[in-house]
Amino acid sequence: MTRHFNFCAGPAALPTAVLERAREELLDYQGRGLSVMEMSHRSPEFVAIARRAEADLRELLAIPDNYRVLFLQGGASLQFAMVPMNLLGRGGAANFLHTGIWAKKAIAEAKRLGYPVHLAASGEANGHTRVPSQAEIVLSDDAAYLHYTANETIGGLAFDYIPEARRPDGSKVPLVCDMSSSILSGPLDVSRFGLIYAGAQKNVGPAGLTLVIVREDLLGQAVAGTPTLFDYRALADADSMVNTPPTFAWYLAGLVFQWLKHDIGGLEAMADINARKAEALYAAIDASGFYSNPIAGPNRSRMNVPFVLGDERHDKAFLAEAEAAGLLNLKGHRSVGGMRASLYNAVPASGVRALIDFMGDFARRHA
Numbered sequence: 001m002t003r004h005f006n007f008c009a010g011p012a013a014l015p016t017a018v019l020e021r022a023r024e025e026l027l028d029y030q031g032r033g034l035s036v037m038e039m040s041h042r043s044p045e046f047v048a049i050a051r052r053a054e055a056d057l058r059e060l061l062a063i064p065d066n067y068r069v070l071f072l073q074g075g076a077s078l079q080f081a082m083v084p085m086n087l088l089g090r091g092g093a094a095n096f097l098h099t100g101i102w103a104k105k106a107i108a109e110a111k112r113l114g115y116p117v118h119l120a121a122s123g124e125a126n127g128h129t130r131v132p133s134q135a136e137i138v139l140s141d142d143a144a145y146l147h148y149t150a151n152e153t154i155g156g157l158a159f160d161y162i163p164e165a166r167r168p169d170g171s172k173v174p175l176v177c178d179m180s181s182s183i184l185s186g187p188l189d190v191s192r193f194g195l196i197y198a199g200a201q202k203n204v205g206p207a208g209l210t211l212v213i214v215r216e217d218l219l220g221q222a223v224a225g226t227p228t229l230f231d232y233r234a235l236a237d238a239d240s241m242v243n244t245p246p247t248f249a250w251y252l253a254g255l256v257f258q259w260l261k262h263d264i265g266g267l268e269a270m271a272d273i274n275a276r277k278a279e280a281l282y283a284a285i286d287a288s289g290f291y292s293n294p295i296a297g298p299n300r301s302r303m304n305v306p307f308v309l310g311d312e313r314h315d316k317a318f319l320a321e322a323e324a325a326g327l328l329n330l331k332g333h334r335s336v337g338g339m340r341a342s343l344y345n346a347v348p349a350s351g352v353r354a355l356i357d358f359m360g361d362f363a364r365r366h367a
């Protein structure tokens with residue numbers, strides 16, 4: 001058996017140790033004689049798995065007690081709708097920072113639902129090559145919250161600071177963040193946020209699970225008529241089990257949390273590893289004279305590194321040779337082309353070294 005290096009943007013690489021543990025437990029979970037997939041979500045065994053996963057996530061991110069953690073379905077894209085439905089029940093406008101394709105989708109969904117939307121800053125004019133500075137962010141007088149995308153997975157653009165969310169009169173509003181492609185890549189001050197959400201399939205676990213971390217005072221403000229399964233209050237009251245949750249994905253996410261704690265040694269250690277991986281790849285791109293990345297230095301994503309070849313006629317050969325060398329899924333997003341290497345937590349430093357070596361060799365042969 002060979003496991004290749006997988007640079008997919010999502011569903012993404014999972015730690016081999018996690019998959020091995022899941023394999024060991026697949027047919028017979030800890031002597032119970034059945035798989036986690038076959039258990040009632042209300043059984044003591046599964047409830048213990050679910051609680052353990054939440055406790056480990058709380059420990060990793062130091063989530064304060066006045067925040068609830070929800071394990072949901074529907075992906076990050078459903079949160080584009082659930083956030084305004086839950087936070088605009090008392091009126092006001094959804095405010096957004098427009099930083100790229102994922103922010104744009106979140107904005108479009110709030111508009112589609114008919115809510116007032118205000119762009120507090122937009123990077124469209126600079127082609128989303130840097131994030132807005134704090135001074136460039138101007139909320140509306142009626143802002144109910146400010147939404148931003150911590151890491152634009154397609155553009156490879158990441159915030160290097162946590163924005164302040166204040167209306168022009170100085171009053172604070174909740175900060176909402178889509179952290180789908182950066183959560184757990186390093187330590188985080190959760191107390192700065194009203195709500196954080198993330199689809200699991202980048203840095204948390206398999207597809208089918210979505211994490212929501214929400215401050216308790218934001219529960220119970222949903223607009224009238226919000227379906228039960230979209231209502232954070234109802235979901236929190238039922239410990240994410242209003243209906244059947246994605247049990248196996250929840251279990252696997254729990255194994256990833258264990259891996260982060262015990263194999264990696266926590267999120268500080270993870271952040272160091274991620275910084276070294278990304279710095280090495282950007283340095284190789286910048287020094288190559290063959291590859292390039294357009295993002296301003298401080299805003300270069302450590303998770304998703306898009307790059308183009310000097311001549312796009314080499315793209316096909318690049319991808320074919322990379323795959324033959326065991327370097328998978330380097331094709332850029334269909335909307336932007338070029339290449340993209342996603343360097344999530346589960347992509348080892350050895351994979352990044354192999355990629356850098358391959359890129360250097362390819363450039364020498366095609367320059």
Ligand SMILES: *Cc1c(COP(=O)(O)O)cnc(C)c1O
Nearest residue numbers: 075076077102153178180181199
């Ligand atoms: C992948 C991604 C999404 C969409 O996630 P789904 O789970 O497929 O809905 C949203 N935002 C960001 C930043 C992403 O990377």
